Amino acid sequence: MKKKKIGLVLEGGGMRGAYTAGVMSWLVENKFDFDVTLGISSGALYGAMYALRLDKKTMHLASTEKAAHFRNSGLGALLFEGQIIGYNHMFDTIFEEVGLPIWDIDKIKGEYYAGVYDLQAQDTIWIPNTEMKPYGREYIKAACTLPVMGRAVKIEGKKYMDGGITTMIPVEKSMDLGCEYHLVVSTKSPTFIRKPQKRLTYRAMRLIYRKYPRLIESFEARTEKYYQEVELIDQLVDQKKAVKINPSVEMGVDRFGGTLEQYEALFKLAYEDCESKRSDIISLFEMAHEK
Numbered sequence: 001m002k003k004k005k006i007g008l009v010l011e012g013g014g015m016r017g018a019y020t021a022g023v024m025s026w027l028v029e030n031k032f033d034f035d036v037t038l039g040i041s042s043g044a045l046y047g048a049m050y051a052l053r054l055d056k057k058t059m060h061l062a063s064t065e066k067a068a069h070f071r072n073s074g075l076g077a078l079l080f081e082g083q084i085i086g087y088n089h090m091f092d093t094i095f096e097e098v099g100l101p102i103w104d105i106d107k108i109k110g111e112y113y114a115g116v117y118d119l120q121a122q123d124t125i126w127i128p129n130t131e132m133k134p135y136g137r138e139y140i141k142a143a144c145t146l147p148v149m150g151r152a153v154k155i156e157g158k159k160y161m162d163g164g165i166t167t168m169i170p171v172e173k174s175m176d177l178g179c180e181y182h183l184v185v186s187t188k189s190p191t192f193i194r195k196p197q198k199r200l201t202y203r204a205m206r207l208i209y210r211k212y213p214r215l216i217e218s219f220e221a222r223t224e225k226y227y228q229e230v231e232l233i234d235q236l237v238d239q240k241k242a243v244k245i246n247p248s249v250e251m252g253v254d255r256f257g258g259t260l261e262q263y264e265a266l267f268k269l270a271y272e273d274c275e276s277k278r279s280d281i282i283s284l285f286e287m288a289h290e291k
Helices: 012-031 041-049 057-062 077-080 087-097 134-144 171-177 199-208 211-219 222-238 260-276 279-290
Strands: 006-012 036-040 111-118 123-128 153-155 158-162 179-185 242-245
Touching: 006 012, 006 041, 006 087, 006 171, 006 199, 006 279, 012 041, 012 057, 012 179, 036 041, 041 057, 041 111, 041 211, 041 222, 057 260, 077 087, 087 134, 087 199, 134 153, 134 279, 171 179, 171 222, 179 222, 179 279, 199 211, 211 222, 222 242, 242 279
Parallel strands: 006 036, 006 179, 036 111, 179 242
Antiparallel strands: 111 123, 111 158, 153 158
């Protein structure tokens, strides 16, 4: 009997990605290999680091000390880039400084997909590693670029942004790619409650993206979509077809910022949470491999 495919499904979460980085580091150290890795937003970034099997030191540095740089968000980003999040600094400076080879797409192991929102098509599309070269950096940067917070990334004349506009925890895509089992990494603690965006954000969206009505419609439906995805994941967990790893306690980090100490705590917590789920992860692989 043929081995069943296992997908590594990565939610976004901006600066909460320090948790995802910690999980990816633990998975690399413990030599867990997935058939498919797919991520949204910061999940696409740290998923690429996992797919390249980067070491703990590199993932830790990128998601803690470098993530805490003042130019990455708020006033620093506004002063230097004229946008709320410093995507240019993140991708054109920081990751070069720490020597991240995340653009070396040829070295990715297994199937890797980054979810990006195609403004022309007004839908999320999935770019596989086999189609990224020579624009690996640009596609992953686009996957992390939130509407309003940053400018769309142009690749070969087309504009792309964060695929989280339509999907936040892409387990359905993992299923579409033929995976029967899934390890889902969420950046939200058990106490997290997703609320609709603030009215000012909706007004900004309708003004800035008025030419893209489907984008606005999808953005305004995100809360409902999120809970649909959570419900599906819970069903898969009950059926022993998925294991979900998420922060066991709230660390106070939000999407747009936190302190270096908080990022460090999130990265460390990821290791603790993975250890607590070790037997469940092993069982998931055993079920996929049993004949």
